[in-house]
Amino acid sequence: xxxxxxxxxxxxxxxxxxxxxxxxxxxxxxxxxxxxxxxxxxxxxxxxxxxxxxxxxxxxxxxxxxxxxxxxxxxxxxxxxxxxxxxxxxxxxxxxxxxxxxxxxxxxxxxxxxxxxxxxxxxxxxxxxxxxxxxxxxxxxxxxxxxxxxxxxxxxxxxxxxxxxxxxxxxxxxxxxxxxxxxxxxxxxxxxxxxxxxxxxxxxxxxxxxxxxxxxxxxxxxxxxxxxxxxxxxxxxxxxxxxxxxxxxxxxxxxxxxxxxxxxxxxxxxxxxxxxxxxxxxxxxxxxxxxxxxxxxxxxxxxxxxxxxxxxxxxxxxxxxxxxxxxxxxxxxxxxxxxxxxxxxxxxxxxxxxxxxxxxxxxxxxxxxxxxxxxxxxxxxxxxxxxxxxxxxxxxxxxxxxxxxxxxxxxxxxxxx
Ligand SMILES: [Zn+2]
Numbered sequence: 001x002x003x004x005x006x007x008x009x010x011x012x013x014x015x016x017x018x019x020x021x022x023x024x025x026x027x028x029x030x031x032x033x034x035x036x037x038x039x040x041x042x043x044x045x046x047x048x049x050x051x052x053x054x055x056x057x058x059x060x061x062x063x064x065x066x067x068x069x070x071x072x073x074x075x076x077x078x079x080x081x082x083x084x085x086x087x088x089x090x091x092x093x094x095x096x097x098x099x100x101x102x103x104x105x106x107x108x109x110x111x112x113x114x115x116x117x118x119x120x121x122x123x124x125x126x127x128x129x130x131x132x133x134x135x136x137x138x139x140x141x142x143x144x145x146x147x148x149x150x151x152x153x154x155x156x157x158x159x160x161x162x163x164x165x166x167x168x169x170x171x172x173x174x175x176x177x178x179x180x181x182x183x184x185x186x187x188x189x190x191x192x193x194x195x196x197x198x199x200x201x202x203x204x205x206x207x208x209x210x211x212x213x214x215x216x217x218x219x220x221x222x223x224x225x226x227x228x229x230x231x232x233x234x235x236x237x238x239x240x241x242x243x244x245x246x247x248x249x250x251x252x253x254x255x256x257x258x259x260x261x262x263x264x265x266x267x268x269x270x271x272x273x274x275x276x277x278x279x280x281x282x283x284x285x286x287x288x289x290x291x292x293x294x295x296x297x298x299x300x301x302x303x304x305x306x307x308x309x310x311x312x313x314x315x316x317x318x319x320x321x322x323x324x325x326x327x328x329x330x331x332x333x334x335x336x337x338x339x340x341x342x343x344x345x346x347x348x349x350x351x352x353x354x355x356x357x358x359x360x361x362x363x364x365x366x367x368x369x370x371x372x373x374x375x376x377x378x379x380x381x382x383x384x385x386x387x388x389x390x391x392x393x394x395x396x397x398x399x400x401x402x403x404x405x406x407x408x409x410x411x412x413x414x415x416x417x
Contacts, residue, residue: 028054029054029059029062030055032051032054032055033052033055035051036051036055036068036069036072037068039051040072040075045075045079046076048072048075049069049076052065052069052072053069056069066099067100067103069096069099070096070100070105070106071096073092073096074092074093074105074109077090077093077106077109078109081113081116083389083390084304084388084389085389086113089113090110090114090117093109093110093113103133104130104134104137104140107127108139108143110126111126111127111147112143114126115146115150118150118235118299120147120150123143123147124147124151127140127143127144128144138164138168138171141161141163142161142164145159145164146177149177149181150240152202152240154181155185157181158181158185161177161178161181165178184242187251187252188202188248191203191204191205191242194212194216195238196216196219196220198219198223199220199223199239200237200239200240201216201240201241201242202240202242203215203243204245204248204271207243208278211271211278214281214284215243218281218285218288218289219241219292222289222293223292225289226293226296229317230296230297230377230380231377233296233299234296234299235296235298239267239295240265240267241268241269242267243270243271244268245270245271245272246270246272246274248270249268249269249270253268256354258354258357260287260290261287261288261290262291263291263295267291267292267294267295268291269291271284286318286319287318289317290314290319291314293314294310294314297384300384300385300387300388301384302387302388304388304390304391305384305387306344306345307344307345307364308341308344308345308364308367308368309368311361311365312366312367315361315368316368316369316372321369325362325366326416328359329362329366330417332359332362332363332416333416334416334417339356339359340409341408341409342405344364345393366416367408368380371408374411375401379400382400383396383400383401386399386400
């Protein structure tokens with residue numbers, strides 16, 4: 001199962017104070033600057049950058065030119081980030097910091113991009129630096145809290161968010177995040193920690209050593225196997241995994257009993273069933289591998305992925321369709337049951353009842369299995385990359401398979417009818 005978790009909105013305060021006339025109007029730097037301002041105002045950031053860079057070359061000491069060039073770099077970075085191109089976005093913000101190093105805004109922006117790309121150490125460094133430049137900046141403190149949270153340092157996260165909420169008690173979205181972290185902290189306070197090359201694992205006391213080590217090897221195997229199956233996708237460490245008893249799992253996540261595990265930026269999974277018995281290795285392997293697929297998929301496609309594709313991949317790569325599954329699919333399609341892939345996209349998990357949800361998973365599983373078997377792994381990787389580049393769902397399917405939702409749906413129906 002997978003949550004589409006939201007990142008904090010970056011309040012990008014691009015104060016476009018583009019002072020037009022700061023030098024004698026006839027001088028070259030002033031001309032370049034004015035041209036830059038015009039291009040910036042027209043939303044042509046690449047051209048604005050070109051002009052401001054010329055102005056900067058001729059008047060490197062002008063604070064106005066420096067700030068304008070910095071703003072233009074930041075705006076270009078922002079446009080790239082909106083397109084999920086964080087690699088180039090980061091390059092532009094770094095350039096912004098170079099020309100205007102005392103300006104906290106690009107430093108916060110850079111921290112937020114590192115956060116989005118799960119580069120937590122770098123995010124924490126930059127956000128702390130931003131707070132030194134501008135003590136008390138609420139966006140920087142909120143993001144720093146988020147970075148600590150993702151790094152599973154819950155008490156440090158709470159300290160940052162406490163500070164923000166004291167000044168702005170109704171900061172949008174923050175109270176929910178704060179309560180979630182607080183709930184998790186109260187369940188996980190006495191958990192043990194274990195660290196491997198790729199994973200940081202927290203687990204409750206009294207977990208038998210043999211179970212612990214089989215969980216560790218399941219995860220290490222998933223990292224290698226899924227990475228290879230997806231053509232070399234290896235997300236950077238640390239990948240956080242939090243293991244619970246069934247009771248702790250529902251207390252921390254507030255999810256109902258039919259949910260086997262979840263990925264919300266951290267893999268969370270119970271080790272026991274509701275009666276308190278330890279789950280079998282096979283069951284653990286299925287659940288943990290499923291969640292790990294979400295980690296790998298997020299690394300390629302970001303958040304731009306249809307629900308059915310994300311869940312279908314997690315199912316396909318963690319287990320095969322059983323005879324029972326096939327029988328249920330046949331029943332469904334022969335009944336003419338209506339549940340289109342496109343509607344699964346809109347119908348997020350929390351809006352479906354458990355039985356429709358099971359069917360939604362099954363249909364997603366069948367669809368991805370068909371795409372994988374018929375067109376191969378490389379097409380699937382191509383599809384994920386297209387989505388990662390920000391392409392729309394239907395266009396990405398068309399570009400990859402030369403067929404959209406309707407045709408794919410017909411193919412799946414054809415198999416089971
Ligand atoms: Zn899932």
